[in-house]
Amino acid sequence: MSTQAPETKIVDTYRVACDGGDGPLGHPRVWLQIPNEHGWVECPYCDAKFIHKDFEGKV
Known part of the structure; x- marks a missing residue:
């Protein structure tokens, strides 16, 4: 089983x-x-990654 x-x-x-x-x-x-400075953050519960549109493609 994969996650x-x-x-x-x-x-x-x-x-x-x-x-x-x-x-x-x-x-x-x-x-x-x-x-x-990073342009992104991860949710501590579900690990969803939120990327600000100004950093799209740079992360």
């Missing part, structure tokens, strides 16, 4: 919320701040 790769989302704000999706099967909503 799914974490989801990657391109966003246009530096502050994003993640609840894992899937309604009741998700996780508690957390607010994440994308650092200006």
Whole structure:
């Protein structure tokens, strides 16, 4: 059995919320701040990666 790769989302704000999706099967909503120097952040619960649109293709 293999595990799914974490989801990657391109966003246009530096502050994003993640609840894992899937309604009741998700996780508690957390607010994440994308650092200006990296351009991306990962959710500590589901490992989803949020990339700011200015850093798309650079990460």
